[in-house]
Amino acid sequence: MSNDKKIHRVPGGLNELQMKGRKVVKLGGRQIALFLNDMGTVYACANRCPHEGFPLVEGSLDQECILTCNWHNWKFDLDSGETLVGGDTLRGYPVEVDGYDIVLDLSDPPQQVLIENALKNLRASFDRHEYDRMAREIARLQQAGGDPLEALRRAVWWTYDHMEFGMTHAYAAAPDWLNLRKHHSMGDAGLELVGLVEPVAHMAWDTQREPVYPYTNNFLAFSPEALTEALEAGDEATAVALVRDGLRQGLGFAEFEELLTRSALAHYQDFGHSLIYIRKVGQLLEWLGNDVLEPLLLSLIRSFIYASREDLIPEFRNYQPALEEWDGQGAQTITMEELTGLTVNQALKRTCQSSAHPQAAFHALLGALAWNMAHFDLDVQNHTNRSVSHNRSWLSFTHGLTFANAVRRQCTKFPDLWPQGLLQLSCFLGRQSRYVDQQLDLTEWSVENPESFFLEEFSCLFDHGQSEYIVACHFVKTLTSVNEEFRAFPDAPWVPILLTAMNRFLNSPIKGKHVLRIARQSLSMASMGD
Ligand code: FES
Known part of the structure; x- marks a missing residue:
């Protein structure tokens, strides 16, 4: 980005404008649209509409110097430079008329101005969750030489106090998008941009139209x-x-x-x-x-x-007693096969019996969680006539894997927390066991070559096609967690079923909206007088 003066002369340009009212000139690698209004004023602006790039020279200019791009009706005030209808800012250029020549100043504003403009315009599009425009403004930020991660920093500051119940998956998936961008974009600028726009736009979506939920500004002595x-x-x-x-x-x-x-x-x-x-x-x-x-x-x-607090609901009321019973002496070996199909209470008990070997228990639990996910009964996802307590989705299973990944990482750092981590994994496991189809034929989902699988699936995430952020972010979060577990234990016995589960999740239909289910469950609730 250069701040050099870029003065260009269009010899005899005024003559042509007086005949036709408008013209396009190509200068310094840019297309510039020139207009002459009824008052004899010459205007110069970028010919490519900032919306989708169609030629503004084909637009309509009214008496008030409002230029309308006829493709989507965006309107630009050529006097003030404001965008009156639409979003992005139209680049205008200072003009002088010298005899019949037109002299244009195509100098770029200072880099910092361009960067701040891009961030200011990102904010405007962010507040309205205009996905395409957010992508363009982040692209402009990069084009101006700004740090593209600044878009994410700003987005965090714009949103953290608009989340009523605290952080959401929009923050949680952001590092995984950034990892994807860094390790799988192969230098493709489009893919790189996806890795930025997705987390920024997700933050915009999660906080759209949300008021500020202020945090206290008080201080208390920390301990x-x-x-x-x-x-x-x-x-x-x-x-x-x-x-x-x-x-x-x-x-x-x-x-x-x-x-x-x-x-x-x-x-x-x-x-x-x-x-x-x-x-x-x-x-x-x-x-x-x-x-x-x-x-x-x-x-x-x-x-x-x-x-x-799930440990307070009946389904998990044995979690706390199991934790109190955990003595680190349980010496029974444990395998994933033994754990599959167990209820919450059975899984808690079985895990306690191997308390002397937390790592082995972790592997067995992870394997069993993967088995459950691989066998998720899609009739459960799609049901329309059962009670709310039977609402389960793929995410009920993916959380088991992402939680397992977090348990291993955090309990390796703080090993005295293994009992809590493992017993909570047991709760996850037992909760899922009612929603699997044990007879499911998984042949079509098995993964022959893990390296190719990860390469392909990470690449596919750049064009995931999911309209719901919550689905796309679970794709990236779960695949990232699974990849980490695979890299840590490439020869573990659970690797085949884990990859099978992941393959089926990423490539199975996901029901995006439960219209009939919600209607029926609502009628049921109403009939109970609640
Ligand atoms: S391209 Fe100009 S308004 Fe859409």
Whole structure:
């Protein structure tokens, strides 16, 4: 990007304009549209409409110098440079008339101005979740020489206090999109852009039309014990005030990670999201740096405050007793085959029996979770006439794998937490067992060559075609977790079934909306007088 003056003369240009009213000139590799209005003023602007690039010289210019692009009716005020209808800004150029020559100044604004303009325009498109325009503005940011990751940093700041219940998968999937961008785009600029636009747009979607849900600005003297207590009590104001003080003292994410991991695993909660999110926030900070430590940490804290407590519902009431019974002496070997088909209580009991060998239990549980996912009964996904308690989707299974990945990572760091991690994996496993089809023939889903499989599936994510962010982000999150487990244990006995499960998930139909199911379940609820 050069700030050199770029002055171009169009000899006799005014003559032509006086005859035709408009013309296109090609100068310095650009197409410039020139217009002459009834008052004798000459205007110059980019000929390519900033919307989809159609030629503005074909547009309609009215008495007020409003130029309408007739392809989609966007309107540009050539005097003020404003876009009156539409989105993106039209580039205009200063003009002087010298006799019958037209002199154009095509100099670029300073780089920093272009970067800030792109970010300002990204914000405008972000607020309205205009996907295409967000892509264009991020492309312009890159074109201006800006750091493309700045789009994500800004998006985090724009959204963290618009998430009523704390962080969502929009943040959690962001590091996986960035990894995909880095490792699988093969230098293709289009693929690289996907890896940025998807997480930014997901953040826009999750917060569209949401008001600000403010965090307290108070400070309270930080201590790990006080923060743990506030999280346990579900006291957001105290927790945030403590975190703010910790940040003021210069604490980084590493100083919060252990206590957050302990809090996340203190209960079987939020179907594993709390633990998954810790890891994802850590990874996103590695990408974006500490500029976004505060918003990410606060939104993570809020997600803990609002986490659901599954260990308090009857289905999982034996989780806590099992944890109390865990003595690290259970010496029975355990395999994935033994665990498949077990209920929650059976899985908890069986896992306790191998408490002396947490790593072995982890492998067995991961294998059994993969088996369940591979055998997910799609009739359950598609049902229209069962009760709400039978609503299950692919995501009920993918979370088992992403949670397992998070358990292995975090419990390897803090090994005394293996009992919680493994027993919570047992809860995941037992919960799924009613929704599998044991007779399913998986032949068509088996994966012969893991390397080719990962290569192809990661590549496919760049053009996933899913309209719902929640589906696309689970594709990338789950494939990333599965890839990590495969890389860590390429010869594990669960590898074939894990890849089979993943292959079936990525390539099976996903029912996007349960119109009839919701109607029937609503009628049922209403008939009960609720
Ligand atoms: S291309 Fe000009 S409005 Fe769409």
